[in-house]
Amino acid sequence: MNPLAALSIAYLLITVCSASILYFSFNGKIDASGKYFFLGELTIIPGILGIALINLKPQFLRPELLFIVNASVWISNVCVLFSTYALSSTTNLRKFTLAILFSAIYASVIEVLRYQNASINTLTLFVSITDVLFCFWTYFICKSTKENDLQNNLFFGWFKYIEVMLGLFAIIRIISCLTNDAPINARIPSTPATIFYILFMILNVFRYISYQSLRISWVDPRTNSINPLNRNLAVVTQEKNSLLQGLIASNRVIGIGAMASSLAHQLSQPLTTIGLQTETLKRDLSKDSQNEDTVTALDKINVQLSKLSNLVLNLRQLFNTNQNEFYSINLSSAIDEIIEIIEPTINSKNIHLKQSIVKELNILGDAIQIQQVLINLLNNAIDAIETSNPPTREIRIAASSVNDLATIHIKDTGGGIDSKALPSIFELYKTTKKDGMGIGLWLSKTIINRHRGEIFAENNSIGGATFTIKLPLSPSHS
Numbered sequence: 001m002n003p004l005a006a007l008s009i010a011y012l013l014i015t016v017c018s019a020s021i022l023y024f025s026f027n028g029k030i031d032a033s034g035k036y037f038f039l040g041e042l043t044i045i046p047g048i049l050g051i052a053l054i055n056l057k058p059q060f061l062r063p064e065l066l067f068i069v070n071a072s073v074w075i076s077n078v079c080v081l082f083s084t085y086a087l088s089s090t091t092n093l094r095k096f097t098l099a100i101l102f103s104a105i106y107a108s109v110i111e112v113l114r115y116q117n118a119s120i121n122t123l124t125l126f127v128s129i130t131d132v133l134f135c136f137w138t139y140f141i142c143k144s145t146k147e148n149d150l151q152n153n154l155f156f157g158w159f160k161y162i163e164v165m166l167g168l169f170a171i172i173r174i175i176s177c178l179t180n181d182a183p184i185n186a187r188i189p190s191t192p193a194t195i196f197y198i199l200f201m202i203l204n205v206f207r208y209i210s211y212q213s214l215r216i217s218w219v220d221p222r223t224n225s226i227n228p229l230n231r232n233l234a235v236v237t238q239e240k241n242s243l244l245q246g247l248i249a250s251n252r253v254i255g256i257g258a259m260a261s262s263l264a265h266q267l268s269q270p271l272t273t274i275g276l277q278t279e280t281l282k283r284d285l286s287k288d289s290q291n292e293d294t295v296t297a298l299d300k301i302n303v304q305l306s307k308l309s310n311l312v313l314n315l316r317q318l319f320n321t322n323q324n325e326f327y328s329i330n331l332s333s334a335i336d337e338i339i340e341i342i343e344p345t346i347n348s349k350n351i352h353l354k355q356s357i358v359k360e361l362n363i364l365g366d367a368i369q370i371q372q373v374l375i376n377l378l379n380n381a382i383d384a385i386e387t388s389n390p391p392t393r394e395i396r397i398a399a400s401s402v403n404d405l406a407t408i409h410i411k412d413t414g415g416g417i418d419s420k421a422l423p424s425i426f427e428l429y430k431t432t433k434k435d436g437m438g439i440g441l442w443l444s445k446t447i448i449n450r451h452r453g454e455i456f457a458e459n460n461s462i463g464g465a466t467f468t469i470k471l472p473l474s475p476s477h478s
């Protein structure tokens with residue numbers, strides 16, 4: 001058997017196998033680039049079959065079969081070109097169809113020229129120049145892709161350089177045509193022609209292997225959930241990205257913490273001095289009964305000063321990670337203080353705040369941390385109302401005792417919690433907001449758990465969300 005025929009049959013089998021592997025490895029969920037590459041594998045099959053037939057029996061050397069060979073190779077090249085382009089950009093089906101039509105017309109023109117007795121060297125020259133164009137075009141598409149991960153991928157590099165090698169092969173053919181010594185002559189396959197064909201086959205097999213390896217090792221940022229070849233890698237990459245984002249966010253929080261801690265430290269000294277000076281002033285002024293109003297004003301200043309000192313103390317405690325002491329705290333006073341802070345914001349946003357708070361609810365804990373949780377929940381409720389803009393803009397805060405538990409409900413009339421996000425909103429870095437950090441609820445849950453309590457969220461039947469906190473009442477609670 002003519003060696004080129006035998007090689008073509010082997011090449012045909014390899015191509016059928018590689019096309020099947022490609023198709024089945026994608027599990028039917030093949031993406032645009034995969035589809036084009038798969039089509040490229042399929043469309044080269046008639047071409048290889050043609051080469052095998054031509055080399056098997058000289059009577060097959062007919063313009064129709066030569067047309068099939070050339071058209072098939074070029075259409076396959078068009079597919080590879082579009083497959084490469086589709087790796088990082090959106091392709092256009094109209095352009096693809098036009099490119100295929102053009103390839104078929106060009107293959108017919110070659111056969112018309114052959115019919116008009118154009119020399120074999122002239123025709124091989126045309127064919128080879130076209131091959132060079134295809135290979136270098138594909139190479140330049142690879143080179144100009146802006147996707148960094150793709151450019152850094154080892155197999156993408158292989159793929160790129162295999163295109164250059166295939167292009168160089170075609171250049172050798174051009175040179176041999178010009179020197180009147182074409183290495184591939186279908187009728188009499190010389191040894192160099194056979195070697196040339198073997199190398200060409202090997203390069204094409206490597207092109208397939210590098211494409212397949214690329215699709216296993218590279219996660220397409222647009223369709224990372226589609227490609228089943230690298231689903232695990234996609235998950236790991238996604239986790240890495242959210243961890244990185246989280247690290248940046250935590251870094252910011254640590255920065256804010258350090259700033260707040262240093263500010264608290266710097267504020268404590270002048271606050272003590274102001275307190276002492278106020279006391280001295282008050283003592284001097286109280287000697288004269290005419291200064292009664294001024295003394296009352298100084299008393300008010302003192303009250304505010306002690307609040308400020310407490311705040312500074314709490315701020316320092318909050319960022320002191322070793323501090324873990326719990327005291328009996330009055331929940332209703334803690335809630336009142338938070339409402340005092342947040343009320344101006346709520347009013348400015350035209351939100352109505354309804355309260356139903358039972359007095360004398362005592363729990364064992366850290367007031368600042370519990371207040372931090374309440375601020376997070378109230379801020380989220382404000383955000384939800386602001387985003388969904390409901391006709392009734394209302395937040396209800398209720399606190400009562402049920403059995404041995406203090407129970408706090410914060411209910412809003414916002415858009416409610418996204419049903420997909422609901423099961424994971426207390427997880428770290430889970431957010432549905434454009435500028436959200438996804439830390440607030442996670443931190444709230446951590447704080448409540450440290451207080452041996454629980455926190456959960458649900459959507460209201462009439463819209464909006466309700467967050468419920470349950471905390472054990474302090475043993476001294478009566």
Ligand code: ADP
Pocket residue numbers: 376380381384412414415416417418421425430431432433435436437438439440441442464465
């Ligand atoms: P962030 O506010 O930065 O997004 P959070 O941990 O505080 O982080 O909240 C996590 C997610 O929970 C929010 O992105 C939002 O989707 C949801 N969520 C929290 N509170 C509410 C609420 N009251 N109504 C609707 N969704 C909410």
